Amino acid sequence: MAELVKNPKEMEKVQAEIVGEHGRVTEELLSTMTQPQAAIKEALRLHAPVPMLVPCEAVQDTKLHGYDIPAKTRVLINAWAIGRDEESWEDADAFRPERFVNTNFDYSGKDFRFISFGAGRRGCPGIGFGTRLADLALANLLYHFD
Known part of the structure; x- marks a missing residue:
C-alpha cells in the first residue's frame, strides 16, 4: 500500500482493473485481475519479507562468478540486493x-531474480496462502478506498 500511495498513477492502474460484486472482491474474481498481483510482486521485489534468506550450505566445491566456494560453506543469500540489482532489473529502484x-x-524461485520467499526445499511453505491473502486484502482495500 505504501508503494501505491507514493505512486498514484500506478494506484490508478490497479484500481481500474479491480471489480467486485455485492460490495466486495472475492477470490474467484482475483483470477481475472493481473494488476493487483503485479503490484504485490513488485512490492515484494523491492521489500523482500526476509531480506536475508535462510542460510544454505554448499554440498560440493563450487565456482560462482569467479569465486571458489568450498563444500560445507554456509552461504547467505541477500534477497533485498537481488531485488534491487541494476544488472538484473531495468530501473531497479x-x-x-x-x-x-x-x-x-x-513465487516458486525458478527465476533467481525473484526469490522473495526462497526457492527449492528452503522455500516458504506458506507462499500460496500468504500471497492469495495479500492479493485479496489489497484488492478489497483498493476497491473500497481511494
Whole structure:
C-alpha cells in the first residue's frame, strides 16, 4: 500500500482493473485481475519479507562468478540486493508493477531474480496462502478506498 500511495498513477492502474460484486472482491474474481498481483510482486521485489534468506550450505566445491566456494560453506543469500540489482532489473529502484504483467514470474524461485520467499526445499511453505491473502486484502482495500 505504501508503494501505491507514493505512486498514484500506478494506484490508478490497479484500481481500474479491480471489480467486485455485492460490495466486495472475492477470490474467484482475483483470477481475472493481473494488476493487483503485479503490484504485490513488485512490492515484494523491492521489500523482500526476509531480506536475508535462510542460510544454505554448499554440498560440493563450487565456482560462482569467479569465486571458489568450498563444500560445507554456509552461504547467505541477500534477497533485498537481488531485488534491487541494476544488472538484473531495468530501473531497479523504481516501483513499476507492469514488469510483472504478462510474464511467467512466480513465487516458486525458478527465476533467481525473484526469490522473495526462497526457492527449492528452503522455500516458504506458506507462499500460496500468504500471497492469495495479500492479493485479496489489497484488492478489497483498493476497491473500497481511494
